[in-house]
Amino acid sequence: MGLPVVAIVGRPNVGKSTLVNRLAVVRDAIVHDEPGVTRDRTYRDAFWRDRDFQVVDTGGLLFDDDSEFLPHIRQQASLALAEAKVAIFVVDGMAGLSAADEAIAQWLREQSVPVLLAVNKCESAEKGLIQAAEFWQLGLGEPFPVSGIHGNGTGDLLDQVVDRLPPTEAIEADEAIGVAIVGRPNVGKSSLLNAFVGEERAIVSSVSGTTRDTIDMLVERQDKRYRLIDTAGIRKKKNVEYGPEFFGINRAFKAIRRADVVLLVIDALDGVTEQDQKLAGRVADDGCACVVVVNKWDAVEKDSYSIYDYEKQAGDRLNFIHWAPMIFVSAHTRQRVPKILDLVDTVAEQHKRRVSxxxxxxxxxxxxxxxxxxxxxxxxxxxxxxxxxxxxxxxxxxxxxxxxxxxxxxxxxxxxxxxxxxxxxxxxxxxxxxxxxxxxxxxxxxxxxxxxx
Structure with missing residues (x-):
């Protein structure tokens, strides 16, 4: 059994990711003064008293707007609640009660998970009680004044979380193989993650830059465990502005360093670009095991020689990682996707191999x-x-x-x-x-x- 999950939900820009950083063991959720930075659901390990659990950060919920990624964000929040043992509904104590908060509260009352109400941005203990009092109107029980920035009140909130978690269960101690999925924007990294998992774990869109943060997911296959890490698309440095994309790319580079194996995803229609070559060089410099995954192979017009010609041309351009095996897949149809993990097993073993x-x-x-x-x-x-x-x-x-x-x-x-x-x-x-x-x-x-x- 995995760790119990605590879902963090709320409307945009109430400080959910800031609170996640406060509750988590590793504080690396992207925080930026802009609504809509978090889109997918992202997991962080947490610990309080004698309990280990995971907090899952979700995108900002709005029920009266179907533009851009908002329907996908609502779907991700629903999936987070479906697996959660406890939900923390985060509201903004400085802004006060809003119609969007009331809509989310109504939606949460229809769910089967226990809900705790966290009134964020209550930096002062005295004023915090006054700010929190307004949220009794939501009918979700006692509102807890907290500060994600300073940590005020988070201990009382975590006490309530731990009291509502199910009894401690045995957790497998087998170490999972870390697999980072990296590549340029819109090459199909999130589609590949969903094909591995068998559910819409990450938001998939034709809009490049959909994934902002790294997304971890544990997958079991033939008694082996894999921690799949979807990352933000990495563009040329000169095209990246300081902000969510900048932080997301830094997370991607960190994911490469902490992974056992890197899946370098190439768009079969675009071929190997200059940016792909730079990423290959980065993988080699960091000393990572690697598998080159040529995605969207189903969309390529081909004959019996196409795969060999493409492999030679791609191999010449990716000479930095000439030692990396190459596989041609379609995340859309799941063609050859299961075989990727066979290659992951092989290269992970070789990466740690010792010869006399x-x-x-x-x-x-x-x-x-x-x-x-x-x-x-x-x-x-x-x-x-x-x-x-x-x-x-x-x-x-x-x-x-x-x-x-x-x-x-x-x-x-x-x-x-x-x-x-x-x-x-x-x-x-x-x-x-x-x-x-x-x-x-x-x-x-x-x-x-x-x-x-």
Whole structure:
């Protein structure tokens, strides 16, 4: 069983995300002085007293407006309430009671989840009671004056939340594989997440930039658990203004760093763009395992050679991650979508794989036999003494040589290619660390000193 869910609902710009940051363990919900910043439902881990639970932030609710994303936001809020054990209805104590609050209260009374009323923006304890008194009219019980910014009153509110949660249940401790879904705007990242989950977990729209924040979702498959992380579409830096999109893109970069595997989603109709290339470089620099997902393949006119031609052209443009497997899917029809997780399992295993020193040196010995190291103009030839793996995620192999300067880029790429051909490491970058004789002598001296001490 998963953690119990507490849904945060309310009209736009009442401070729901600010309150979520106050209640959550990690305060990273996007907060901006603009209504409609939060659109999808986003989950954050929380803890109070002896209970772990999740708070789910939802978009601002308006029942008298069907423009833009508002119908989708209402659907997301309904889905959040359907899985919640407790709902917190957030209102604005400074603005006072509004018709929109009354409409939401009426809707909440029709739901089967217990509701707590939080009157936000009550920064003063004395004035807070006066501000909260007006909201008794909603008929949802006692209004709790709180301040999402300063934390006033949140302890009393959380006491009420914990008292209404069901008894503690056993939670599986298996660690989920973190999978970040990244790409340019409107390439189908949210559609892909929904195809994995089998429900409309994220808002999907033809309007680019629909997803503003990272969206986490746990999925179980064949006794394995995956934490799927949908991210905001990443545009060129010069086109991004400071605000919700700026913060969303920063969240996307953080998601890449904390994920075990990155799904780099490419639009099959657009092909590999310059921005896709930059994202590929970012994935490689961060040392992430990666699968390239070419989405919207159902919309491409093709023959028996199309997939091979496309794979070659895309591979040439994504040479930063030449080691990443590529799969052609359609999130719309779910074609080959389940096979993505098969690739995720493979590359995640390779990302954390460790190879013995003896096996590495057998590979190096064979590579040296086929192609000896280069010789410089002074007649000095490079020598590789031995290699050993020093880290995983990504795999890092230290190569001890006489002088790293004697090994040019071409030979270094040759050694990496031989290691991949012999040992695999599909879907993950490899870090080769060329260490010279001086470095080895220093390490040996340090080790001897430590032994004497």
């Amino acid at each position: 020193t003896a096996v590495i040196n057998e590979v190096l010995e064979e590579a040296l036999a086929w192609h000896t190291p280069p010789t410089n103009r002074q007649g000095k030839q490079g020598k590789i003494y031995y290699g050993t793996q020093v880290a995983t995620a990504p795999p890092a192999i230290a190569l001890f040589v006489n002088d790293p300067k004697l090994f040019g880029d071409n030979y270094r790429r040759y050694i990496e290619r031989q290691i991949r051909q012999s040992l695999g490491f599909a879907g993950t970058p490899i870090r080769l660390m060329w260490r010279g004789k001086k470095v080895r002598d220093m390490e040996r001296t340090t080790a001897n000193r430590a032994t004497k001490v």
